[in-house]
Amino acid sequence: MEKGKGMLEGKVAAITGAGRGLGRSHALAMAAEGAKIVVNDLGGEWDGTGKAKGPADDVVKEIKAMGGDAAANFESVTSWEGAQKIxxxxxxxxxKLDxxxxxxxxxRDKMAFNMTKEEWDAIIEVHLTGAFYCGRHACAYFREQGKAGAPIKGRIINTMSHAGLLGNAGQSNYASAKLGIGALTMVWGREMEKYGMTANAIVPMARTRMTMQTAGLGGMFEKKEGEFDDMAPENVSPLVVYLASDAAQNINGRWLSIRGGKLESWLSPQLAKTIDIGRKWKPQEIAQRIKELGDLSLPPMSL
Structure with a gap:
């Protein structure tokens, strides 16, 4: 690793779930660009069971072997105190933290009529609540640094999913959490802009332990021999590096996607069409004129 020339030279990044998959890829890519990394990972399985220090420790070793600097952290993002410790x-x-x-x-995928309270709670807790806990403590840190007069170019990069944007069947819990993270991203962007911090979200599509377990979709993530491996997690990390850099200072509150070689932007929810009659509507009038709003059937799940 060549010192002094990376996009993230002198930066410090904390990455949750960085022991495997996309998180590991982000950690290695950011370290290669000069960032020092806190590699956080509880070391659980794809369904959240179990704990192990090995995944985080292994990524730290990889970063140090390439000439970078990193430290392992084993706290759970679902704990208020644990998130603060990250x-x-x-x-x-x-x-510092940048x-x-x-x-x-x-x-923990299930159709809505089969999903248990525990399966709902666990996914909301790790994805949405966990993102909030970590982001809340990071925002407080950046705000205090800014109030103390330090120049701030803080970054929060959240992780959304096409499941939340498109409404994937069998993922009520996961899709709800991921779309909620999109709202968090916009709120933090507005709240923290005056302190010099930006918040953006990536919408990755890549081969990970999680995506390979998604019912009916595992095949699309398999590696194609002799072709560009469009679902390799390493394809997503350049976007994370860029959003973390000073070059992305003017990008804020946005949702961006990488699918293989495709770089994409998503629009946050926007008003599609209005019919204004200037008075209270009658149900019968709505029935007569609703078609003026366009096709209101279930939208197709396609990209």
Missing amino acids: IESAVKHFG ILVNNAGFL
Whole structure:
């Protein structure tokens, strides 16, 4: 790794769920661009069960082997105190925090009529609540630094999913959490802009332990021999590096996607069409004129 020339030289990043998959790829890519990394990972399985220090420790070793600097962290994002310790770990080991990447998560897919309370709660907790906990403590840190007069170019990069944008069947819990993260991203962008921090979300499509377990979709993520591996997790990480860099200072509150070689932007919910009659509507009038709003059937799940 060549010192002094990376896009993230001198930056410190905390990445949740960085022991495997997309998180590991982000950690290695950001380290290659000069960032010091807090590699957070509880070490659980794709469904959230179990714990292990090995995944985070292994990524730290990989980063150090390439000439970078990193520290492992094993806190759970679902704990208020644990999330705070993730942020504090960056300051403890490297003196500051510049970037938070909210990536941690797992799956417990079921159709709505089969989903248990525990399956709903677990996914909302790790994805949506976990992102909020970590982001809340990062926002507080950036705000305090700004109030103290330090120049701030803070970054929060959240992780959404096409499941939330398109409404994938069998993922009520996961899709709800991921679309909620999109709202968090916009709110944080507005709240923190005056302090010099931006918040953006990536919408990745890549081969991970989680996507390979998604019913009916595993085949689309398989590696194609002799062709561009469009579903390799490494394809997504350049977007994370860019959003974390000073070059992305004017991008805020946005949802961006990488699918293989495709770089895409998503529009947040926008008003499609209005019919204004200037008075209270009658149900019968709505029935007569609703078609003027266009096709209101279930939209196709396509990209």
